[in-house]
Amino acid sequence: MLLLGAVLGIAGAANARAPDLAQGRAVALGGGPSDQQACAACHGANGEGTMPIYPRLAGQAAFYLYKQLLDFRSGERESAVMGPIAQRLSPREMEDVAGFYAALNAPYTPAPNPDGAQLQQGGTLAAVGSSGRNIQPCANCHGQAGSGMPPSFPYLAGQSGVYLAGQLAAFRQGSRRNDPLNVMGRIAGQLNESDITALAAYFAHVYPPGRTE
């Protein structure tokens, strides 16, 4: 209940104005009013991520993206790269670029040759957690198979494994603390190295939502 209140409280602070997707596209491509570094240079023209260390943004929940930019700007979420970029963006540009990436639908190409045993370890933890070790299933908040629960809970399905492993490690170490009530810090604290590797490998191989043929 407390958690729900925190989530709703954050969501209540959201903007009343609809994002301007054309403006968002301009910001993403580096031609926004603040003359930004292009998001696309790292995150890809379609938000697919150009390298494993950069997260996939395509189709991500708009409010989640907007809040991350706010947190990068305030330092609530620390990043040597994203901090200065977010400080140059106006709130309006953040809304627009978040809306733009949320509306994208980028191709997804799973990496070849995953380890079946590792996928099962990660998949099981994601779907049912571990009651013995007090680990909540990821699916509780991030949706079945990590498909996301907008506005606040990002999708994990199809996200870069390298990025996911890095974020779980950051939550565990306490260097990322910008989620509601530090829920992720608590959960990540229960995970060991092998769990983190398995979870990252699993989610990287799950198809993003709505992609059956």
Add this chain to the structure above:
Amino acid sequence: MRLTLALLCLLAASPAYAEQGDRMRGAALADQGRNGVPACRSCHGDKGIGDGSGAFPRLTGQLGFYLYKQLKDFAAGTRPSPVMSPIAAALSDREMQDVAAYYSSVQGPFFPLPILDAKLAQRGGMISAAGIPERNVPACIACHGPAASGMQPSFPYLAGQYAPYLEYQLDQFRLNRRQNSPLNVMNDIAARMTEDDMRAVSEYLAAVRPPDLSRIGASSTGPASPYTGAPLATYQGTR
């Protein structure tokens, strides 16, 4: 060989499963679970199609008896699994039949295929269709049916199953951790395969799609099939 196969089929078809599971009750259990049993759907996805990762096998349209027997074996420990064994042990025989009947009755879409390595797929296709004669590995389709689409009642379909899952199971057979195939025939086969063989045949089988029977005979070119998709009862009058 034929005699062995017939014997295997007889051995595998236990009288306990009478194909009488209740699909509706099975659907309820699969989608919602019950106290002490998580919903199958939470891992195996909507209608058993999985999530595209290959962590969990596709159950959609799998043979009912095969599914039922796997649940029995998970509970008994001949197919040990830290996840499935406790779940199966909590199910009644009736519930196993219901949920097997449900998954065997459903259809569902496939996730797009990853980019296939053509050489690997060709090697896998040869193993599936012809086996590896020099190492005495029989063709998959000898037991798993044409195009590996399954053979009633015991041999599951492999076509369209997830590659990481197939490869993992072959490895489990090879290591004798999974010991629930009739006469341990899969352990024997897997022991004669290399890691490359397993990967090749898994990648190949994952890419095979079951033939769309509803389209057979619907084409305007080529010879028409006598079966056009109409209810079979309408053919009763034609002698």
